[in-house]
Amino acid sequence: GAVVSQHPSWVICKSGTSVKIECRSLDFQATTMFWYRQFPKQSLMLMATSNEGSKATYEQGVEKDKFLINHASLTLSTLTVTSAHPEDSSFYICSARGGLHYGYTFGSGTRLTVV
Amino acid sequence: AQKITQTQPGMFVQEKEAVTLDCTYDTSDPSYGLFWYKQPSSGEMIFLIYQGSYDQQNATEGRYSLNFQKARKSANLVISASQLGDSAMYFCAMRGGTNAGGTSYGKLTFGQGTILTVHP
Numbered sequence: 001g002a003v004v005s006q007h008p009s010w011v012i013c014k015s016g017t018s019v020k021i022e023c024r025s026l027d028f029q030a031t032t033m034f035w036y037r038q039f040p041k042q043s044l045m046l047m048a049t050s051n052e053g054s055k056a057t058y059e060q061g062v063e064k065d066k067f068l069i070n071h072a073s074l075t076l077s078t079l080t081v082t083s084a085h086p087e088d089s090s091f092y093i094c095s096a097r098g099g100l101h102y103g104y105t106f107g108s109g110t111r112l113t114v115v
Numbered sequence: 116a117q118k119i120t121q122t123q124p125g126m127f128v129q130e131k132e133a134v135t136l137d138c139t140y141d142t143s144d145p146s147y148g149l150f151w152y153k154q155p156s157s158g159e160m161i162f163l164i165y166q167g168s169y170d171q172q173n174a175t176e177g178r179y180s181l182n183f184q185k186a187r188k189s190a191n192l193v194i195s196a197s198q199l200g201d202s203a204m205y206f207c208a209m210r211g212g213t214n215a216g217g218t219s220y221g222k223l224t225f226g227q228g229t230i231l232t233v234h235p
Contacts, residue, residue, distance in 0.1 A: 032221060043206065044160075044225045091158055097221055101162040102148060104210075104223060109158040 002028050002099025006107025013084055013114055021079045021110045023094035028105075030096035033077035035069060038091040038109075050077050084114040117142045119209050121226035128197045129234050135182070136192040136229050138207030144168075148210040149190040150223065151181065155203040163205075166190055197233045204228045 003026040013019050023033060031052050036044040048064075050056040050071035058064045066088075068080040077096075081088055092110045099105035118141040128134040140149065147168045153161040166174045166181045174181045182191040194201060207226040 034222065038158075041204070041228070041230065043227050046222060046224075049222065093158070093160065095160075095223070102150070102165045103221075104150070104162070106160040109160075111158070 002026075002096075002101075002105045004030070004094060004096045004099075004105045004107040006094055006110060008110055009108060010111040011113070013112070015085055015114055016083055018080055018082045019084055019112060021081075021092055021094075021112075023077050023079075023096065023107045025075045025096050025098070025105070028096075028099045029074040030077070030098050030105075031074060032097035033069075033071055034095040034097070035067075035077075035079050036093050036095065038093065040091075044093065047079075081112065084112070086114045088112065089114045117144070117147075117209055117211050117224045119207055119224050119226035121207055121229050123229045124227070125230045125232065127232050127234060128194075130199060131196055133193060133195045134197055134231065136194070136205050136207075136231065138190045138192065138226055140188050140190060140207075140209050142209065142211065144211055149181070149183070150208040150210070151179070151190075151192045152206045152208065153201075153203045154206060154228075160206075164192065194231075199233050199235060202231060202233045204230050 005024045033050045035047045038044045047062045048056045048058045050069045056069035071077040094107040096105045120139045149166045151163040164176045164179045166183045178195045180193045206228050208223045
């Protein structure tokens with residue numbers, strides 16, 4: 001079936017450094033990737049939508065210079081958290097448009113802790 | 116704008132009993148899709164069931180069924196014969212139907228979630 005591989009599953013980084021999260025569709029082409037952020041026991045909040053080969057569309061209130069999204073190919077989208085701070089600590093999860101389940105295939109998520 | 120509301124922050128159910136998780140939605144799109152996902156403590160999003168706005172019958176998937184009441188804009192999830200492994204957070208989500216070019220097309224909007232605890 002359709003799989004989206006998300007790495008890393010967890011990461012701890014120092015304040016001020018950058019972290020890259022990858023989402024790769026393994027057996028289908030993901031023309032669109034959605035990136036979500038989730039705080040403990042809260043809902044998934046859409047951060048941005050990326051389409052292959054074009055600039056990402058960010059939701060209101062999301063800093064595009066802080067959360068850099070690249071979707072350079074039909075199988076790979078990346079989210080880079082630049083100059084991370086403790087308040088960026090969260091669970092980040094991607095969802096590719098396509099595959100099974102009526103068109104949405106989620107990655108397994110990345111727990112980011114900034115110390 | 117689309118909105119999904121889950122009014123039950125937490126629910127408790129006895130093993131082997133049925134439980135209903137509430138979800139109401141609001142949209143001006145005539146075409147939309149409604150999803151339910153399960154999120155265990157590991158964080159992965161597990162697809163449970165889908166209901167299209169034009170589907171005439173309520174969706175069912177094994178122990179899961181969706182009580183779709185279009186006029187009331189509700190899409191409640193019913194889990195029959197609860198199991199201990201059903202303990203997790205459950206999300207209702209809606210896909211907008213705006214055509215490509217509209218910013219809402221394809222986006223999933225999630226409700227606040229309901230934490231379900233199944234007691235032995």
